[in-house]
Amino acid sequence: MPELTGVGVGRGTASGPVLRMAEPLGEPDQTPLQGDAADAKARVGEALAFVAADLGTRGAAAGGDAQAVLEAQALMAQDPSILDDVHAQIDSGTNPERAVFTAFKSFQDILSGMGGYMGERAADLGDVGQRIIAHLRGVNAPGVPESATPFILVARDLAPADTALLDLDKVLALITRDGGPTSHTAILARSKGITAIVGVTEAEKLGDGDVVIVDSAAGVVVTDPTAEQIADAEQKRAERLAAASAPLTPGALADGTKVPLLANLGSPKDAAAAVALGAEGVGLFRTEFLFLDAPYAPDVASQKASYVALLKEFPGKKVVVRALDAGADKPLPFLTDSGEENPALGRRGLRALRAHEQILRDQLTALAEADAETDADLWVMAPMVADVEETEYFVDLARELGIKTAGVMAEVPSLALMADQVLGVADFVSIGTNDLTQYTMAADRMLGTVASYQDPWHPAVLRLVAQLGEAGARASKGVGICGEAASDPLLAVVLVGLGATTLSMTPAALADVRAELSTHTLDEAKAMAQAAVAAPSAAAARAAAVSSVSTS
Incomplete structure (x- = not known):
């Protein structure tokens, strides 16, 4: 059992002894009710x-x-x-x-x-x-075990309540048997900068006290490592920590090519922390927090207040706001249809907003008024856009209501296939790699059983990104990445090689991506991208990109 494999989260490396999480509570017995x-x-x-x-x-x-x-x-x-x-x-x-x-x-x-x-x-x-x-x-709920010394936590899966409050001075890394790249465990591990590998199907073979190396960049758990391997892992860990604590600099390749590194945010209160981690602006501001759990859509004034709070945190910097993306995993009673058999392929995003246009008008009005009172560079984009007609609808409406820079998200393959026409209308395109991968591979991005298909490294996905990048270059318009793919440092380099002009990610990933970009020139990024696109599978694409680096 030299190596176990899974889905790596981030680029961290750690080594140490295993400590397993206790199994769930036993099933309660069927003793009849005693008492009242x-x-x-x-x-x-x-x-x-x-x-x-x-x-x-x-x-x-x-x-x-x-x-x-x-x-x-x-x-x-x-x-x-x-x-x-x-x-x-x-x-x-x-x-x-x-x-x-x-x-x-x-x-x-x-x-x-x-x-x-x-x-x-x-x-x-x-x-x-x-x-x-x-x-x-009257007992403690199953949770993270206590330990006087640092350890690598191994669990069947980890509840969000436990992941959120992990003591990072004690938990060196996380290994779970279950979960995929979009499970809550992976999402929270990524947002907290935890070295983790999820979906390690043979994780139950690891016992308390076993010394392992967790290499999340490779998605590999090295069992029974040699002293030399441990020393190498510790060196990598030290180098990563040093890079994270280095003075913040703008994102750029080794040859000086600028690649602005932006943050994905879900609330104005997250802005200050993102800036402290080196965010050069916002590449995706999710506005759903204003609408979720509300019986009706918020009015213009309440929305404007939240947008002003966000924009004031980024004077002179680019802030890309996504119009309400409801439907699929975010149904809203006042906007989306109920009872759809497959809501991911139903009326979501711009489709839902067009059916309730006043909600979209109010949001765009609030954004335009907030923009007028602040100094940020506001860009607004529509989600789930399928073609040029939908692009024209959104861009025209946005400009009518005072939005200066209006674009669309590329999440549906049809939009990528019509990239030249779309970029003839939109001011910019932002690629949502999570959904683009889901729809390209016909694999629900939240379904663990098809997690292996939900890999943005797949050449089919990369080819669509390339089409968008090439169309953006011809139109001299920006093509950004705002999906989880931008958080993968090596893949971030490949995406730049495919024509991405900005990268937006969870703030915790900024340091790793900044460090990786600084080690490659634009020519090297393009060579890595060409090698990945020519590969037959996601795994082969990653390997080809790595090989391209080593031979360049």
Whole structure:
């Protein structure tokens, strides 16, 4: 068992002893209810309230992406449908622990069967159920083990509540058996800069005390390493830490070619931290936080206040705001259709906004008014755009309402295939590599069973990026990357070689990407890109890019 493989998160390297996470609580027995049903319901209600409050507290402490994830879990703990099911079972004579277990498992099975984003959330729901049962039993919920010395954590999967609050002085790296590149574990590990490899199917072979090396850049766990391998891993770790603490400089290739490095943000309160990590602006500002969990769309004034707060953090710098991207994994009762069999292919993004144009008009108006009161360079783009007609619709409406720079996201392959026409209308294009990969490979990006297809290194995806890059160069217009692919330092170089003019990513990835770009010239980036595009598979594309570097 010299090496185990999985999906690497980031570029970190770590070595150390393994410490396994405890297995989940055992299934509650089916002993009939003892005592009064009303008392049992009260106990369950108290347990649900405790868990919801605890998750909320953990979220507030973690902040950023983790806060949104944990707040969503807190809502799960208070779901009235689940509580009704628990009460019905208690009324029929089931003990409280068993009632909670059965109710949560039933909803988990439903979510798993739905697949996609909802399927990925089944694990989060299971964690909530475990926490409630633990509280009813009066024991600690399964969580990260305690240790006096640093260790590498190995788990079947890691709940968002645990990932968000990992002690990075103790947890050197994370290895999980389950999960894909878009699971909450991977997303939170990336946003916190945790060295991690997910989807390591043979992770159960690792035992407490086993010394391993975790190389997230290669997606490899080296078991039983030699002293020389450990020394090399520690050297890589030290070099990465030194690069992260080096003085901040603008993104650029080794030959001086500028590649602005921007941040993906989901709230104005995340802006200051992004700037501190070297963000040169914002390449993707997600506006969904203003609309989610709201019974109706916010008015112009409330939206404007949030946009002003964001833009004031970036005077003179580029800020790309995405119009509301609802649908698929983000349904809204006042905007999206309910009951779609496959919402990822349904009325989402611009499609939904066109059906409710006043919502789009209000958002663009709020953005234009915020732009007029601040000094940032505001760019606004539409999500889920399929062709030139949709591009013209959005750009014309945006300009009518006072937006100076209007563009579209390239997430649908049809848009990439019509890139020349699209860039004849739009001021810029931003490539959402998560969805572009999903639609190119016909693989739901939130479904773990097809995670191996959800790889932006696939040459089919890279060829579409190349078409967009070439069209942008001909039109002298920007083509940015704002998907997770930009967080992969080596792939970031390849994307620049394909014609990307800016890269936007989770702020924690900025240092690694900046360091990697500085080691390659534009000619080398183009050579790496050509080698990757010519490869037959995602794995072969990565290998070809690496080989191109070593032979150049």
